[in-house]
Every structure is written in C-alpha cells, then in structure tokens.
Amino acid sequence: MADMFEAPVWDERYSADGYLFGTRPAGFLTANVDRLTAGATALVVADGEGRNSVFLAERGLHVTAMDISSVGAAKARALAAERGVSVDVRVADVLDWPWEPEAYDLVVAVFIQFLRPEQRDEVFAGLRSTLRPGGRLLLHGYRPEQLAYGTGGPPFVECLYTEELLTTAFAGMEIERLASYDADIEEGTGHVGRSALIDLIAREPERDT
Ligand SMILES: C[S@@+](CC[C@H](N)C(=O)[O-])C[C@H]1O[C@@H](n2cnc3c(N)ncnc32)[C@H](O)[C@@H]1O
Numbered sequence: 001m002a003d004m005f006e007a008p009v010w011d012e013r014y015s016a017d018g019y020l021f022g023t024r025p026a027g028f029l030t031a032n033v034d035r036l037t038a039g040a041t042a043l044v045v046a047d048g049e050g051r052n053s054v055f056l057a058e059r060g061l062h063v064t065a066m067d068i069s070s071v072g073a074a075k076a077r078a079l080a081a082e083r084g085v086s087v088d089v090r091v092a093d094v095l096d097w098p099w100e101p102e103a104y105d106l107v108v109a110v111f112i113q114f115l116r117p118e119q120r121d122e123v124f125a126g127l128r129s130t131l132r133p134g135g136r137l138l139l140h141g142y143r144p145e146q147l148a149y150g151t152g153g154p155p156f157v158e159c160l161y162t163e164e165l166l167t168t169a170f171a172g173m174e175i176e177r178l179a180s181y182d183a184d185i186e187e188g189t190g191h192v193g194r195s196a197l198i199d200l201i202a203r204e205p206e207r208d209t
Contacts, residue, residue, distance in 0.1 A: 020189060021051060021187045024051060027185060029052055035136060037061070041103070043108070044066070044108045046066065050065060053108075054079050058083060058085050063087045070091045073089045094115075099130045105135045107130060109138070121169070133205065137170070137204075140200075144160045146197075152191035152193075162180075162198070166198070174204075175201075178199070
C-alpha cells in the first residue's frame with residue numbers, strides 16, 4: 001500500500017496533460033455552497049491540482065491550499081491565475097503540517113483517503129484543532145462500498161469512511177450533515193462513474209463566554 005502515499009507517484013499522475021480530477025470542484029462543495037461565506041478564511045487539505053481551492057477563492061474566501069505534489073501545486077497556481085483569483089498554494093506533507101490553532105473559519109478535506117488509520121487519527125485531530133470556535137469542517141470521501149464500484153479511490157478498506165468512524169472521530173463537534181449516498185460522478189478521468197460517497201459537515205462549538 002506504500003506507493004500511493006509517496007509524492008513521486010502523485011507528481012507522475014499530475015504530469016499528464018489536463019487535470020486528473022478536472023477543474024470543476026467536487027459536487028459536495030457545489031451542493032453546499034451556502035456554507036461558503038465570502039471573506040472567510042479556508043484551509044484546503046491535499047487539494048492536488050487546485051479545483052476545490054480555486055472554487056472557494058472565486059466565492060471570495062481567503063484560501064490556503066496544500067498538497068504533497070509540487071506538480072499538482074504548480075497546476076493549482078496556474079488554474080488560480082487563469083481564473084483571476086488568489087490562492088496561497090503550499091507544497092507540504094500533511095503529516096508534517098503545522099496546524100495553527102484556531103486559525104480558519106473553514107477546513108475542507110476532499111478525497112484525502114491516502115492516510116493509514118493511525119495517520120488519519122493524527123490528521124483528523126489537526127483538521128479540528130486549526131478550526132476557529134464556530135468554524136466548519138467539510139469532509140468528503142468514499143465509503144467501503146466503493147470497493148465494489150472500483151470507480152476511484154484507494155483499494156484499501158481501512159482508508160475508507162463509515163458514518164460510525166466519522167461520528168467517533170469528530171465527537172464533540174456539532175454535526176450539521178452526515179450522509180451516505182451513491183451518485184454518478186465525473187471528475188476528470190480520476191473519479192468517474194457510480195460512487196459510494198459520504199459527506200460530513202461539522203461545526204466546532206462556540207466557546208461559552
Ligand atoms: C485523490 S487526490 C484528491 C485531490 C483533491 N483533494 C481533489 O479532490 O481533487 C489525493 C491528493 O492527496 C495528495 N497527497 C497524498 N499524500 C499526501 C500527503 N502525505 N500530504 C499531502 N498531500 C498528499 C496527493 O498529491 C493528491 O493530490
């Protein structure tokens with residue numbers, strides 16, 4: 001399972017012409033656009049070629065994006081320039097990311113299922129810690145049923161999400177949406193066809209004053 005975690009593999013995948021997952025954002029973000037407030041600060045984790053971070057910037061958010069692939073990051077910067085928006089794109093391993101405490105209004109994590117379970121625990125804690133009180137986490141990925149579809153995502157059941165896993169991982173947050181559903185998606189050539197998806201939208205509680 002090691003190769004899917006390495007930057008050179010992603011650099012190679014992103015070196016092909018075009019955008020592997022397309023230039024349109026994940027349908028999860030367009031479906032929840034009412035949660036994207038202009039002027040808010042957002043961190044988009046492992047955003048690859050930038051399709052989700054550029055979409056947020058186009059809606060007036062102040063966006064930082066990160067990914068381990070420098071090739072993906074270069075394409076993300078090019079996409080932002082083409083669309084006339086600003087995104088602060090960083091190249092970094094999410095396992096070394098300096099999670100600034102209570103820094104963002106929004107944290108977006110779309111298809112970050114390259115993490116082994118013990119790494120996932122660490123990264124999920126980071127996603128939460130960097131949210132301001134009242135801030136929102138938007139997390140989207142595949143469920144174990146995706147293995148039968150074979151239309152995208154890692155072929156490792158331990159990397160996939162169930163509602164139980166997410167409820168436990170984000171206990172203490174206010175769950176605004178937790179939904180399992182199947183849909184036909186078309187995201188470049190990387191994610192195409194019937195897919196077993198899961199969405200989580202959760203809010204970090206405000207502090208008592
Ligand atoms: C399935 S792609 C999803 C990309 C993007 N979120 C999207 O929806 O288009 C997974 C992304 O995770 C990135 N990645 C893999 N391992 C990483 C790591 N350790 N730290 C940061 N990014 C990583 C890859 O470079 C790739 O861009």
